[in-house]
Amino acid sequence: MNITVAENYSQMSKKAAEVVEQVILDNSSAVLGLATGTTPIGLYKELISDFKRGKISFKNVKAVNLDEYIGLPKTHVQSYAFFMKSVFFDHIDIDPSNTSIPDGMAENLDAECARYTRLLKGMKRDMQLLGLGSNGHIGFNEPGTPFDSTTYVVNLTSATISDNSRLFGSIEEVPKKAITMGISEIMSAGKILMLASGRNKADAVYSMINGRISEECPASVLQRHPDVTVILGRDAASLL
Ligand code: F6R
Numbered sequence: 230m231n232i233t234v235a236e237n238y239s240q241m242s243k244k245a246a247e248v249v250e251q252v253i254l255d256n257s258s259a260v261l262g263l264a265t266g267t268t269p270i271g272l273y274k275e276l277i278s279d280f281k282r283g284k285i286s287f288k289n290v291k292a293v294n295l296d297e298y299i300g301l302p303k304t305h306v307q308s309y310a311f312f313m314k315s316v317f318f319d320h321i322d323i324d325p326s327n328t329s330i331p332d333g334m335a336e337n338l339d340a341e342c343a344r345y346t347r348l349l350k351g352m353k354r355d356m357q358l359l360g361l362g363s364n365g366h367i368g369f370n371e372p373g374t375p376f377d378s379t380t381y382v383v384n385l386t387s388a389t390i391s392d393n394s395r396l397f398g399s400i401e402e403v404p405k406k407a408i409t410m411g412i413s414e415i416m417s418a419g420k421i422l423m424l425a426s427g428r429n430k431a432d433a434v435y436s437m438i439n440g441r442i443s444e445e446c447p448a449s450v451l452q453r454h455p456d457v458t459v460i461l462g463r464d465a466a467s468l469l
Pocket of ligand 1: 263264265266267268269295296359360361362363366367368369
C-alpha cells in the first residue's frame with residue numbers, strides 16, 4: 230500500500246485528483262469505479278475545476294458506481310444517483326450513457342444484482358475509488374461479508390444507518406437496505422484509491438492497514454491488492 234497523510238481535507242482532495250487525472254491521462258477511455266459519501270466531495274470539486282480549466286476531459290471516460298440505497302428514486306436528494314449527477318456528472322463532459330449505478334428501485338432486485346455483476350465482468354475498471362466506513366466497510370460491504378462476494382442486496386448495520394442519518398431528516402428515513410458491488414468486484418479493479426478523513430475513521434484506518442486480514446474488517450482485504458493508494462487526512466491517520 231502506498232500511504233500518504235495529507236495536511237488537511239483540501240490537500241487530500243488535491244492529491245486524490247492528481248491520482249485520478251493520471252489514470253485518465255494514461256487512458257482517455259478509462260473506466261473509473263466511483264464512490265459517493267462526504268469524503269470524495271472535495272475530490273469531485275477538484276476534478277470539476279480542472280475540467281473547467283481544460284486540464285482534463287471525461288468525454289470518453291466510463292463511470293461505474295459502487296452502490297445505491299434500495300427504495301429511493303433517482304430524484305431523491307439522498308439517492309446516490311442524484312448525488313453523482315448533482316455533485317459531479319452535471320458539471321463535466323461525461324456522456325450520461327457512460328455512467329452506471331445500481332437501480333435501487335428495480336422490481337426484481339436479484340435480477341438487478343445479476344445485471345450489475347455482468348456489467349462489471351465486461352468492464353475492466355482501471356481504478357476504483359473508495360471511502361471507508363467507520364466500521365471498516367468498503368462499498369456497503371459490512372463486517373462479516375465474504376471476500377468472494379459479488380453484487381448483492383445488503384442489510385445495512387445499525388452503525389452505518391446511524392452514521393448516514395446525519396444526511397437524512399431522521400434515522401427512520403435512512404433506507405435499511407442497499408445494493409452494493411461485492412468485495413471480489415472491488416478487488417478486481419486495476420488500481421484502488423482509498424480516501425479517509427476525520428477522527429471517526431481512525432480505528433478503521435488502523436485495522437485496514439495494520440490489522441489482521443479478516444472479514445470482520447472488510448477494508449483489510451485491500452492489503453492483498455497489488456496497487457492501492459491510500460490518502461488520509463491527519464485525524465484519520467492519528468492511530469498509525
Ligand atoms: C459510498 C460508499 C461508502 C462510503 C463510506 C464513507 O458510495 O460506498 O462505503 O464511502 O460509508 O462515507 P463518508 O465518505 O460519507 O464518510
